[in-house]
Structures are given as C-alpha cells and as structure tokens.
C-alpha cells in the first residue's frame with residue numbers, strides 16, 4: 482500500500498541507489514518491520530538523529546570554530562542530549578521543563594570571522610544539517626511519546642565505528658575520510674527509510690518519506706565538502722569506504738539496529 486508514497490521520490494532515490502554498492506538485504510527489512518521491533522527501531526532512530534547532529538557539531542568544533550563558538554554548539558545540543566539520556570526517567574515536572582526547553586531552543590548564530598573558503602562552506606552546511614537533524618529528533622521524539630514507548634538505553638551499532646576505524650591519521654586525510662563516511666551514512670539512512678516505507682504503519686511510513694529529501698541533500702553536502710577539502714579526486718577513497726560499508730550492511734550482525742546487518 483505505502484509503495485505509492487514513494488512514487489514521487491524516484492528522482493531522488495536513483496542517485497542514492499547508484500552510489501551505494503548494495504541494497505538493504507530483504508532479511509533486515511523483514512526483521513526491522515516486525516511490529517514488535519518498532520520501539521527498538523524508533524529508539525535507535527532517535528539516537529541516530531542525535532548522533533548525526535553531534536557528529537556535525539564535532540566537525541565544526543574540531544576544524545572550524547573558536548572556543549567561544551564551540552561552547553555555543555555544545556549548549557545547543559545539550560537539551561537534546563538530556564532528553565535522550567534522561568528520557569526514560571522523565572516525570573511530569575521534567576516533562577513540563579522539557580516542553581519549555583523545546584520552545585526556547587534556538588539556533589545559535591554561529592559566525593566565522595576569517596577562515597578558508599572550505600571552512601565557511603563547512604560552517605554553513607553543517608549548521609543547517611544540525612538544525613534539520615535536531616528537527617528530525619523532535620519529530621521522532623513526538624512519535625515515541627504518541628506511541629507510549631518507553632525510552633530504553635541502547636548500544637550503538639557496529640556500523641559507524643566499523644568505518645571510522647579506517648580513518649587516516651593525517652589532518653586533511655582524516656577530515657576528508659570523516660566527510661566521506663558522513664555522506665555514506667546519510668545515503669544509507671535515506672535508502673533504508675525508503676526500503677522500510679512499504680512495510681511500516683502508514684503514519685510512520687509517511688514520516689519516513691518526509692525525511693528522504695533532507696537526508697539525500699545531506700549525502701550530497703558531505704561529498705561536496707569532502708571534495709572541497711581534498712587535494713585530490715575523492716573517487717577512489719569513496720569506493721574504499723563503500724566496499725567496507727557493503728560488508729557491514731550485508732554480513733550477519735549480533736544486534737538489530739537502524740544501520741545493522743541482518744541478525745542471524
């Protein structure tokens with residue numbers, strides 16, 4: 482039924498499918514779409530949105546901004562982190578504070594006085610990305626609340642760590658690798674949202690469709706930035722990471738997560 486929801490998105494999904502070296506295995510889709518797994522899937526998804534914003538913040542803090550701006554980024558993220566890590570402990574008073582927090586959360590005006598062209602570009606694109614990921618976070622959080630799902634602490638998937646451990650040690654090489662990995666994670670998220678759409682309850686399927694456009698743009702943002710920073714063509718390096726990613730996606734995994742392989 483929900484397949485129709487994807488009709489207008491093929492133009493957006495084609496580049497994603499031709500970029501990644503494999504599609505999500507059927508077995509993973511069956512496991513993740515099991516209604517009993519919905520609380521786990523949504524909780525892990527919530528963590529992924531936060532991690533996406535945190536990773537972008539980390540890149541800005543490490544490679545672009547000064548200490549004062551770095552502090553502003555941490556303050557921006559803090560209320561979201563509190564909600565995830567204390568989410569399962571919220572009582573009604575806390576819930577009220579959390580509503581007020583939500584209203585007061587403003588995007589800081591992050592400025593860069595000097596800096597190279599790629600640093601300005603990184604700042605502009607990553608601030609927008611953080612804003613969007615945190616908005617997704619709010620949306621997933623609302624769905625979790627609406628479904629009376631209790632937030633449970635979850636362990637991270639092997640996925641991101643499995644790519645990050647291949648990062649080069651050099652300053653430029655390391656940044657380029659992180660940006661390539663960022664692009665791959667965004668592309669896979671987009672592919673998975675679309676793969677799940679036909680199998681999810683309609684309201685959640687509609688929400689996942691609504692995420693496709695921004696995740697596809699994030700994928701392009703990361704690769705554009707990687708090419709801006711790199712002193713050589715990033716094609717070969719991108720292919721190396723894509724091969725590592727394919728292995729992580731297709732090989733049996735121990736735990737089911739949004740970015741895991743199928744559990745055997």
Ligand SMILES: [Fe+2]
Nearest residue numbers: 530533614617
């Ligand atoms: Fe997102």
Ligand SMILES: [Fe+2]
Nearest residue numbers: 533667696699
């Ligand atoms: Fe994203």
